[in-house]
Amino acid sequence: MxxxxxxxxxxxxxxxxxxxxxxxxxxxxxxxxxxxxxxxxxxxxxxxxxxxxxxxxxxxxxxxxxxxxxxxxxxxxxxxxxxxxxxxxxxxxxxxxxxxxxxxxxxxxxxxxxxxxxxxxxxxxxxxxxxxxxxxxxxxxxxxxxxxxxxxxxxxxxxxYDHPKFVDSFVKQAQKYDLSKFDHVIFSYHGLPNRQVEKCHPGITVDTCSCEKSLPEHGKYCYRATCYETSRLLADRLQLKPTDYTVSFQSRLSKNWLTPFTDKTLMKLVEAGKKKVIVLAPSFVTDCLETILEIGVEYGDDFRAEGGEKLQMVDSLNAExxxxxxxxxxxxxxxxxx
CATH class of the missing domain: 3.40.50.1400 (Rossmann fold)
Structure with missing residues (x-):
């Protein structure tokens, strides 16, 4: 064949x-x-x-x-x-x-x-x-x-999103760094309008969905739910406690997009004294404008301007x-x- x-x-x-x-x-x-x-x-x-x-x-x-x-x-x-x-x-x-x-x-x-x-x-x-x-x-x-x-x-x-081989690949990218030297981990995903996510499960809004805690019955094709599930799987493999990491969303065009927003999350982390942060972007298997510039440069500059010391962007999977x-x-x- x-x-x-x-x-x-x-x-x-x-x-x-x-x-x-x-x-x-x-x-x-x-x-x-x-x-x-x-x-x-x-x-x-x-x-x-x-x-x-x-x-x-x-x-x-x-x-x-x-x-x-x-x-x-x-x-x-x-x-x-x-x-x-x-x-x-x-x-x-x-x-x-x-x-x-x-x-x-x-x-x-x-x-x-x-x-x-x-x-x-x-x-x-x-x-x-x-x-x-x-x-x-x-x-x-x-x-x-x-x-x-x-x-x-x-x-x-x-x-x-939950395939063991995919998860293992992102774990290997993260393990190129000593996570113990960072104050916090962010799993940043590309944002979507709330209305697109809610189309996947009529009658359930992003405010009433419980997918931050577990993959719900409707979650197989719910983007937000699968992002949280990927994060849980990665956190488990990386031996992170729930307080060690945050799931957030970037590249928004309006306030009616998935929250929390990555840039706002970074500012809150600085305010909380978390000055060394490492970021993984598990919705991107290839580095691009959103990972290289948006997080690596723009968010990094803003983070340091507010008092942060180091924002480390983990390379995507690319052609590893x-x-x-x-x-x-x-x-x-x-x-x-x-």
């Missing part, structure tokens, strides 16, 4: 220029899974307000992020693809595609069709399922598969050998695909 694996990541502008960033933001923010508002309101808000006001500042951030190899998210995902291909040689051919921008998932799927695979595994690189990440990646890929008339049997890994081994195992397990 000829098997193809398509790794799907969120994407990045083609260059740190205003035209390229505008193209990327236009594609990204007009996705109804990202901004889940009525069509007309979404078009007005995104194209006449958000993009015109954000594009120059976003370009400055990408200029700061860019390296000689380009966007970290792109080249790190490519490194992962190449190492995974070497690991799974003879078992599967590994492709990569971005949900937005280039290299496109559409181009990858066209090549997969051309080569006539019997089986295709879609692997959105997002540990916790959310409509703005995993769901949009799968929906878009399945739509393109239908359009192309691709006949391969399609399997998919929809999330792996232990993550390559873990992902190969996840892909190979049929129970992880549907």
């Amino acid at each position: 000829k098997r193809a694996v398509l790794l799907i990541n969120v994407g990045s502008p083609d260059a740190p220029t205003v035209p390229a960033v505008r193209r990327y933001l236009t594609q990204f923010l007009n996705d109804k899974h990202v901004i889940d508002l009525p069509w007309l309101l979404r078009k007005f808000l995104v194209n006449l307000i958000i993009i015109p006001f954000r594009v120059k500042n976003s370009t400055k951030l990408y200029l700061q992020l860019w390296t000689k190899k380009g966007s970290p998210l792109i080249y790190l995902t490519r490194d992962l693809q190449e190492k995974l291909q070497e690991k799974m040689a003879g078992k599967a051919d590994i492709y990569m595609g971005m949900r937005y921008g280039n290299p496109s998932y559409k181009k990858a799927l066209a090549e997969i069709k051309q080569k006539g695979y019997d089986e295709l595994v879609l692997v959105p690189l997002f540990p916790q399922h959310a409509m703005s990440t995993t769901e949009t990646a799968i929906v878009a890929a399945e739509k393109e598969i239908k359009k192309l008339g691709l006949q391969a049997k399609v399997l998919k890994t929809e999330q792996f 050998d232990h993550w390559v081994d873990a992902l190969a195992g996840i892909i190979s397990e049929e129970e992880m695909t549907k």
